[in-house]
Amino acid sequence: MIEVQQLRKSFAEVEAVRDVSFRAEDGQITGLLGPNGAGKTTTLRMLYTLMRPDHGTIRIDGLDAVAEPLAARRRLGVLPDAHGLYKRMTARENIDYFARLQGLAPEPARRRGQQLIDELGMTEFADRRSEGYSQGQRIKTAIARALVHDPANVLLDEPTNGLDVMATRALRRFVLSLREQGRCVLLSSHVMQEIAAVCDRVVVIAAGRVIAIDSPEGLRERTGEASLEDAFVRLIGSGEGLAA
Numbered sequence: 562m563i564e565v566q567q568l569r570k571s572f573a574e575v576e577a578v579r580d581v582s583f584r585a586e587d588g589q590i591t592g593l594l595g596p597n598g599a600g601k602t603t604t605l606r607m608l609y610t611l612m613r614p615d616h617g618t619i620r621i622d623g624l625d626a627v628a629e630p631l632a633a634r635r636r637l638g639v640l641p642d643a644h645g646l647y648k649r650m651t652a653r654e655n656i657d658y659f660a661r662l663q664g665l666a667p668e669p670a671r672r673r674g675q676q677l678i679d680e681l682g683m684t685e686f687a688d689r690r691s692e693g694y695s696q697g698q699r700i701k702t703a704i705a706r707a708l709v710h711d712p713a714n715v716l717l718d719e720p721t722n723g724l725d726v727m728a729t730r731a732l733r734r735f736v737l738s739l740r741e742q743g744r745c746v747l748l749s750s751h752v753m754q755e756i757a758a759v760c761d762r763v764v765v766i767a768a769g770r771v772i773a774i775d776s777p778e779g780l781r782e783r784t785g786e787a788s789l790e791d792a793f794v795r796l797i798g799s800g801e802g803l804a805a
């Protein structure tokens with residue numbers, strides 16, 4: 562479970578995150594939805610301890626992520642916004658390398674790598690060097706790498722960015738399977754369909770502030786709009802920065 566209270570972060574004069582509080586439960590998919598520049602990536606970076614908040618608290622399964630970043634990180638699987646792979650390694654080697662970094666012994670690392678390669682449908686390319694991978698193949702490898710230590714909490718920053726329809730659908734099924742396994746999944750997107758397709762709860766964020774937290778249906782009802790897209794535009798007061 563992830564609990565965030567009154568997060569704030571500025572870069573010089575840019576107030577990227579002004580006031581963000583929410584809770585993401587286990588066995589649920591929580592969406593962080595907001596237009597470009599809303600502060601989603603900055604929020605996630607603070608959650609996975611890459612950045613220190615100027616103010617506020619972050620608890621990962623009750624652990625204070627600011628005071629105990631290493632312990633918090635062990636409970637997190639992260640697909641960051643830039644998912645660099647080691648180009649000279651195959652997908653299997655990339656996954657195995659991360660497994661070893663996470664402290665898995667060789668045989669469990671190998672088994673876990675094979676399991677993720679099967680679950681994510683990576684067999685066809687898993688033993689090719691990752692240089693030249695398609696966007697979909699890169700994302701799958703990065704997700705496998707993020708999940709290698711079987712984390713209870715999973716953060717996905719714009720996971721379907723650049724994926725085609727088939728790859729998007731496969732990824733959605735995979736994200737739903739993470740929920741079935743009881744994990745806490747937090748995913749960010751500026752694409753409403755993405756959020757509507759998988760999320761149980763939506764945290765709407767604009768200009769660094771949370772402006773609504775509800776289920777997709779709740780947001781539609783609350784704004785009296787038929788589609789989540791219209792509800793979103795009504796909530797943030799503009800359609801700027803959104804993608805359909």
Ligand SMILES: Nc1ncnc2c1ncn2[C@@H]1O[C@H](COP(=O)(O)OP(=O)(O)OP(=O)(O)O)[C@@H](O)[C@H]1O
Binds near residue numbers: 599602604
């Ligand atoms: N390292 C940084 N230095 C300076 N400004 C930054 C930095 N990181 C983010 N910002 C600024 O903070 C604001 C929020 O950015 P952030 O990347 O968190 O938004 P986002 O919601 O993830 O947007 P997008 O959907 O475009 O990825 C933007 O104005 C951005 O330019």
